[in-house]
Amino acid sequence: MKCNIKGCYVTSLIVACLLCMTILASSVTAGAATSGAVTAVASSAKASAIKFAEDNAGITVDIAKSLWEYAEIGLAEYKSYVKARDVLAGAGFVIKQSAAGIPTCLVATWGSGQPVLGIYEDIDALPGVGHGCGHNLNTAAGVVAAMAIKSAMELHQIPGTIKVFLNPAEEIWDVAPLVAAAGYYDDVDVLLSFHAGTENVSEFGSTMAMDHVEYRFKGKAAHASAAPEKGLSALDAVEIMNIAVNFLREHLIQEMRIHYVITDGGAAPNIVPATAASRYFIRAPKYPDVAYARKRIDDCAKAAALATGTELVIGFSSGIYNKVPNKALALLAAEAIESVAPAQFTDGQIAQMKALGISGIPDKDIKEPTGSQSYGSNPIGDVTWKTPSTTLGVATWAPGTAGHSVEAAVQSGAVYGFEGAVQASKALAAMGIELLTNPESLAAVKSEFAERMKGMPPYEGKAMIPEVAYPEAPGFTVSAVDGMVSVKAAETAFAEAAGDVIVISSMQGDELAAYTLSAQAAAQPEYAFKIPGGVGAGQRLKITFIDASDDSDAWFYGYVHAQ
Numbered sequence: 001m002k003c004n005i006k007g008c009y010v011t012s013l014i015v016a017c018l019l020c021m022t023i024l025a026s027s028v029t030a031g032a033a034t035s036g037a038v039t040a041v042a043s044s045a046k047a048s049a050i051k052f053a054e055d056n057a058g059i060t061v062d063i064a065k066s067l068w069e070y071a072e073i074g075l076a077e078y079k080s081y082v083k084a085r086d087v088l089a090g091a092g093f094v095i096k097q098s099a100a101g102i103p104t105c106l107v108a109t110w111g112s113g114q115p116v117l118g119i120y121e122d123i124d125a126l127p128g129v130g131h132g133c134g135h136n137l138n139t140a141a142g143v144v145a146a147m148a149i150k151s152a153m154e155l156h157q158i159p160g161t162i163k164v165f166l167n168p169a170e171e172i173w174d175v176a177p178l179v180a181a182a183g184y185y186d187d188v189d190v191l192l193s194f195h196a197g198t199e200n201v202s203e204f205g206s207t208m209a210m211d212h213v214e215y216r217f218k219g220k221a222a223h224a225s226a227a228p229e230k231g232l233s234a235l236d237a238v239e240i241m242n243i244a245v246n247f248l249r250e251h252l253i254q255e256m257r258i259h260y261v262i263t264d265g266g267a268a269p270n271i272v273p274a275t276a277a278s279r280y281f282i283r284a285p286k287y288p289d290v291a292y293a294r295k296r297i298d299d300c301a302k303a304a305a306l307a308t309g310t311e312l313v314i315g316f317s318s319g320i321y322n323k324v325p326n327k328a329l330a331l332l333a334a335e336a337i338e339s340v341a342p343a344q345f346t347d348g349q350i351a352q353m354k355a356l357g358i359s360g361i362p363d364k365d366i367k368e369p370t371g372s373q374s375y376g377s378n379p380i381g382d383v384t385w386k387t388p389s390t391t392l393g394v395a396t397w398a399p400g401t402a403g404h405s406v407e408a409a410v411q412s413g414a415v416y417g418f419e420g421a422v423q424a425s426k427a428l429a430a431m432g433i434e435l436l437t438n439p440e441s442l443a444a445v446k447s448e449f450a451e452r453m454k455g456m457p458p459y460e461g462k463a464m465i466p467e468v469a470y471p472e473a474p475g476f477t478v479s480a481v482d483g484m485v486s487v488k489a490a491e492t493a494f495a496e497a498a499g500d501v502i503v504i505s506s507m508q509g510d511e512l513a514a515y516t517l518s519a520q521a522a523a524q525p526e527y528a529f530k531i532p533g534g535v536g537a538g539q540r541l542k543i544t545f546i547d548a549s550d551d552s553d554a555w556f557y558g559y560v561h562a563q
């Protein structure tokens with residue numbers, strides 16, 4: 001979909017802030033003033049959490065390796081989802097499968113009561129490049145950090161709840177806003193995240209809020225030379241709208257970014273175009289400015305339709321919010337990164353990476369937290385309107401490695417990435433314990449959040465994902481001829497067993513078939529069942545998998561079109 005500099009915004013926010021030093025120093029002094037008991041629990045719990053992450057480095061590497069091998073792109077992260085889900089479930093987390101109606105989105109919860117600590121990690125790979133954004137490392141570190149925090153909470157009787165959010169399709173679609181709109185973040189007090197990259201740094205930067213809109217015009221075709229008076233040009237409407245918007249720019253705030261492409265401009269010069277369309281990205285540092293510009297741009301489109309006698313249709317509309325920074329949290333993240341020594345590499349490991357074409361060694365320096373306005377947009381923005389958040393960076397790649405590159409992908413699947421992810425799991429764990437055990441730290445973060453949100457309108461989810469974005473659910477084909485559903489066991493993301501149920505429903509939610517696997521079918525590489533009422537060609541169906549062995553836990557598995 002987009003060119004909105006998705007992902008890796010941590011590395012794009014490298015503007016040193018001199019203020020940080022002073023504030024860091026003063027927060028250290030404030031820390032020393034907290035009661036000795038709180039500090040003692042905090043430091044021994046942090047040590048336990050870090051030790052757990054270290055002792056379970058094998059799990060971090062296993063998840064990172066598996067996800068790297070799967071290299072599944074946005075909304076197709078089935079195997080990656082199962083891998084992370086099973087580790088979390090095995091560790092005692094309660095899993096909400098297919099959260100917000102997205103098949104590969106999960107929210108895992110452990111504990112009870114306040115405070116609620118969130119951990120948010122991307123999981124998808126890039127088309128063609130694999131894990132060139134290192135999301136395999138993000139998820140691995142986040143999952144093990146959550147387990148480490150849980151273990152320390154149990155050991156030291158620390159109250160609270162951990163919620164893990166695994167975010168699919170970060171690179172291409174806006175899933176996180178749908179999860180935010182569905183209310184999953186409403187009870188989260190603070191949210192931590194890790195992103196792979198070339199630096200050891202935390203951030204308090206902002207991203208741009210953005211509306212993504214398709215404006216379609218419907219006119220009337222005619223011979224452009226022989227009978228132009230009989231035509232109504234949809235392309236004229238697109239052009240008039242663009243001109244109006246270009247005049248409008250002068251009267252919008254300076255920091256806005258508005259860009260468009262014409263996606264349909266007609267077929268041939270001698271035909272008056274009956275249809276034409278453009279797609280706009282409308283961006284501003286804060287969502288209310290986008291909302292204002294959006295209304296004015298919609299008016300430009302309406303005016304263009306009126307001027308040309310054409311009809312305006314909004315074909316597609318999605319929106320994401322700006323990222324709300326939190327400096328108090330970024331400073332805590334910096335302390336957490338510092339409390340965990342950077343990864344060390346042996347000569348043998350360095351030679352091994354050289355053999356893979358990687359000549360540098362991941363940076364050991366820890367940078368000051370950075371905060372600036374990025375002109376890109378990121379779906380985490382919506383989440384940051386709900387709860388204070390920061391993303392910490394731990395070096396997983398050699399200096400100079402470009403995000404989304406083959407070199408980044410190579411390192412994300414090798415010792416540099418794996419060791420970086422292990423260090424990140426420790427830093428996240430230390431930071432999580434700090435926020436759960438030190439009420440002053442959490443209060444500072446929350447009061448900064450309240451201050452930054454003053455005057456902002458209530459959050460309303462604007463994002464949507466069009467139907468075309470979803471892949472066919474793996475392993476399924478449905479025949480429109482005889483209503484047969486054929487399932488290839490090797491291609492499904494679930495493990496077939498007797499008693500499991502596959503439910504096929506219409507898009508309206510009506511159940512069309514419910515098939516219970518027999519022991520015989522479950523043992524076959526392929527099995528089939530019939531939709532009694534049949535289905536139409538091209539009809540879109542929903543598939544739900546109900547796992548008999550797991551307390552009949554239901555997984556909305558995805559969509560398939562009858563053929």
Ligand SMILES: [Zn+2]
Nearest residue numbers: 007008122133
């Ligand atoms: Zn990324």
